[in-house]
Amino acid sequence: MIRNNFKTAWRTIVNNRAYAVINILGLTIGLTAAMLVFTVVIDELSYDKFWTRAQDLYKVYQDRNMGDGFHQKAPYSPAELGKALKDNFPEVVQFSQISTVKQRFRLGLENPDGIAARVLNADTNAFDMLDLVPVDGRRPNFIAGQTNLLITERFRDTYFKDQNPVGKIIEDVPTWSNEKHTFLITGIIKNIPENTHLRADVVALTKPTNATLSKDGSFFHSRVYYLLEPGTDPQAFTKKMNNWVRHYIELKEGEQVYGLQPITDVYLDSDYDSAITARGNRSTIYILIGVGVLLLLIACINFVNLCTAQAMQRLKETGVRKILGAQRSQLVGQFLTESLLFFLISTLVAIALYALALPVVESFMDHKLEHSLLIDSRILSITLLLVFGVSALTGAYPAWILSGLKPSNTLRGKLFQGNLFSAGGLRKALVVLQFTIAIAVLIALLVVRHQVNYLTNKPIGYDKESLLHIGFRNWEGKGELFKTELKKLPGIEAASIASWNPVDGNTIFSRPSFDHPQKENEKIAIHFIVADFDFTRTLDFKLQQGRYLDAAYGTDVFDMMAASEMDSLERRQYINSRSALIPASTAKQLGIQKLGVTIPKLGYTPVGILQDFHRESLHHALGPVFIFAEQNPDDTGMFIRATPGMGRQAQQSLVKLSKDFYPNRLLDAQWVTDILDKQYEAEQKQQTLFSFFSGLMLFLSAMGVFGLILHTAQQRIKEIGIRKVLGASVSGIVALLSGGFIKLVLVAVVIASPIVWWMMNKWLDDFAYRIDMEWWMFAMAGLAALVIALLTVSWQAIRAALANPVDSLRDE
Structure with a gap:
């Protein structure tokens, strides 16, 4: 059968x-x-579910209570806290400082700029926590006095083919300083799977810290992972940990706590950690499931x-x-x-x-x-x-x-x-459902496209065109001289050394918990940009009120080196006496109405208010920023304004001068426009996905309409024949067969519109700066679906209308 x-x-x-x-x-x-x-x-x-102890691995984060129900997460915790907790709590099996970076290694004369590699920085405790499996089955001995390097099989096969790399010493191509670091290859491990936020080609190992946790609240912050005993209740342990830390360091109740994030959640829930290069997004997963x-x-x-x-x-x-x-x-x-x-x-x-x-x-x-x-x-x-x-x-x-x-x-x-x-009720309902889905995805595409265009074209408060940025580095006291020589080169209009990285919005330092000058019992996070006196001119900031910082004013000069050598009281008094520039939004947030007056509770004296500029991507609202001026700041980046139309020449001049000043360093220079575009890479990918899937859905929906019109034409074939015999025109018959489908598409638009309006409003809520959905987005999506449906219907309707009525009536 x-x-x-x-x-x-x-x-x-x-x-x-x-x-x-x-x-x-x-x-x-x-x-x-x-x-x-x-x-x-x-x-x-x-x-991260493939780790053998994945269910017991956690990353510790810091949770600051900023007041008014607002909490701010930070991805780090004291490195010394791990040892203290392991010594005091049996629940802690092991801890390790773990982070990932991208680094370049020089393997020979044939690659002077080095080869790019993903590096997992960890201490040797990581062996007890992660599956770093040596290919020969034996854990390599740690060689003291060296940064030990474990390379994956993939890295070995790519760069050390037919060689035994163990025992070789390689060096990096530094970007921060002129000093090269050497690495001793001590072992080869199996490839680390790609489905981890700790993606790596090599593992750089150091010895674990033995430092004692300080009681005065000063410690070295790091990204620390913990391995807990199987069966440990993370919530109960978090409460015990915070009670112990609070009494040990004498923190105020609720001021600052530490939390445990399961390692399996880090990839999808790390918006607060810009250093993680492999990050996912839960909303994208939900979108993909829905689309599938x-x-x-x-x-x-x-x-x-x-x-x-x-x-x-x-x-x-x-x-x-x-x-x-x-x-x-x-x-x-x-x-x-x-x-x-x-x-x-x-x-x-x-x-x-x-x-x-x-x-x-x-x-x-x-x-x-x-x-x-x-x-x-x-x-x-x-x-x-x-x-x-x-x-x-x-x-x-x-x-x-x-x-x-x-x-x-x-x-x-x-x-x-x-x-x-x-x-034909159910069949029509199915077609309405098809077009409802297709129209919904098409409207979503229009919203995403419009939002991405808004993000990329919105004024950001400074001129981003023809602007280069060099990443943070130690200028070794030669930054001002480098800048002076750079401005002499053709194609260079201006340059400024500044402690602001537009890649992620980071500044060289920030204070996460200032007392708000206008609101009792509320904290506020402030970022500080230290730059030279050419900063405002190089980026073309607009002054709204007051004056720019000027070296002629003694209080306008900030000396970070001198401040670092003062005791805490002198340093606070020195910093508080410095003049600063602030954006208009900062003045509004802090209630600053008069310039030249020291801000209560904060210190600092604003002397000028700039037009607002966006320190980080438009996902984030404008936060308080203070700009100080230093004559020759170090440990910073640099902005370079190229002459329009001479960008390539400016880059070539920059590379040559950098080699002259810092021969061992890699120049980390990018166009600011490229940096800003990369900030919205996730949204651009979503736009691509919606474009592709909306096209597929409309195509499949058109096929569904084709099936329905085919069925309708077959059911009414004798009716069409009789109408033609009685004098009906082709256009009349086409209109007869097509009219119902216009209604189906219009019904689909009505059903899809409120659903998509609600869903896309939720999506737009993730942006501090967003568009408003407009009627034309819904109309355009409906019109596109209507046109596709009519084209599909018309082909079969015209074919049925042109058929010889004798063929449909002769069997009666």
């Missing part, structure tokens, strides 16, 4: 090639897209529509089989077999397309996916079971309906008399 069913199903496909191709194409597109989407989702959700489900749903709706539309050509076959004694269960089995065969063919084609598309997806994601159908048999098995289940559910409905038709109706060519399909 099963063999016979498959034979009959195959003949049906062969005899109805056009119908089969459309059905298989729709299912293939839906299945391929869903497979790719869910592969990415599975990979994103798998981060909706694409598969649309493909299945198409299949149902096309199956029922095709049933018109098989009415007599079904009726004859029932008269000859076929049971309903046999007919259901036949139709289900056809459905399964369609899904089987589509799945095989989809897997082939999946294999071709996977490298493109990995390129888009910028890393290799550790979980996929091609390398994980469990995922492949689950996928095939799900496809089988979906095919059974999708095929069950048309199979049950078609097998239940009365023979008297089928032989007379009457379909769906006296049931739910009498007015």
Whole structure:
């Protein structure tokens, strides 16, 4: 019986090639897209779960109570706290300072600028916490006096092919100082999987700290990870830890606490830690899950529509089989077999397309996916079971309906008399659902595109064009001389040394918990920019009130070196007597109405108010910023204003001069426009995804409309013939067949609009500066769907209207 069913199903496909191709194409597109989407989702959700002790690993973060219900997270904690907790709490098994950086290593004369590598910095305690597996099975001995380097098999095979690198000494290409660091390769470990926020090609090991936790609150902050005893309640331990720390350091109740973040959550919940280069986003995962489900749903709706539309050509076959004694269960089995065969063919084609598309997806994601159908048999098995289940559910409905038709109706060519399909209600509802989904995604695309354009084009308070930035470095006291020589070169208009990095908005120092000068019991975080006197001119800041900082005023000169050598009281008095520039938003936030007056509770004397500028991306609201002037600041970056149209020449001049001044250093210089564009890379990727998926959904929806118009034309073929005999025009018949579809699309617009308005407002709430959704976004999406639907309908409607009425009426 099963063999016979498959034979009959195959003949049906062969005899109805056009119908089969459309059905298989729709299912293939839906299945391929869903497979790719869910592969990415599975990979994103798998981060850091492969560590053997993943359930017991935590990262400690700092939580500051800023007052008024606002808390500020910081990704670090005292490095000395780990030892103190391990000595006092049996729950702590081990701790390690762990962080990731990108670094360049010089491996020979052939690569003077070095090769880029992802470095995991850790102490030797990390061996007890993470799966750093030596390829020879033996943990390498730590060699004192050296930074020990463990390289992965991938790194070895790439740069030390056919060599034994153990024992070799390599050096880095420094950016911060002129001093090179050497690394001793002490071992080779197995590749660290890509699905971790601690992605690395090499591991740089140091000895763990033995420092004692200071009682005066001064400690070295670091990113510290803890391994707890299995079964430890993290909430209970967090409470015990904070009670102990509060009494040890004598913190005020609720002023500052430490929290435990499971290592499996770090990848998706690290918005507060800009140093983590491998970061995901939960909202993106939810979007992808929704898109995957909706694409598969649309493909299945198409299949149902096309199956029922095709049933018109098989009415007599079904009726004859029932008269000859076929049971309903046999007919259901036949139709289900056809459905399964369609899904089987589509799945095989989809897997082939999946294999071709996977490298493109990995390129888009910028890393290799550790979980996929091609390398994980469990995922492949689950996928095939799900496809089988979906095919059974999708095929069950048309199979049950078609097998239940009365023979008297089928032989007379009457379909769906006296049931739910009498007015085509369900089929129309399915098409409305399809277009609702497609229009929703299209509106979302327009909102994302408009928001990205707003972010990239919004004035940021300074001139970002033709502006280069050199990352933070130690100028070794030669910064001012370097700047002076630089300004002599062609293509350079101005330059300024400044402690502000536009990559992440960081400044050289900040104070996270000042007492707010206007609000009792509320803290405020302030960032400080120390720059030379050319800073405002180089970035083209606009002065709104007061004056710029000027070296002619003694209180305008800030000397960080001198301040660092003072005791705490002298340093506070010195800093508080310094003049500062502030943006207009800072003046408003702190209630500053008069210049030249020291700010209560804070100190500092603002002498000028600048037009607002954005220190960091537009995801964040403007926060308080103070700008101090120093004649020759060190440990900072540099902004360089190039002459418009001479950017390439300016870069070449900069590289040559940097080699002359700092021959051993790598020049970390980027155009500010590129830096700012990269801040919105996640949104730009979302825009790309929405563009691709909205196109797919509209295409699949058009196929669904094609199935419905095909069905409608077949049902009304005699009506069309009679109308033509009685003088109806082609345009009139086209309008008759098309009118209902315009209503369906309009209904879809009405349903989709409030849903998308609510969802996209939630998405926009993540931005401190955002657009307002406008009516034209909804109108444009609806119009696009309407045009696509009309083009699809018109083709089949015109074909039906042009048919010879004799062909449709001669059998009566």
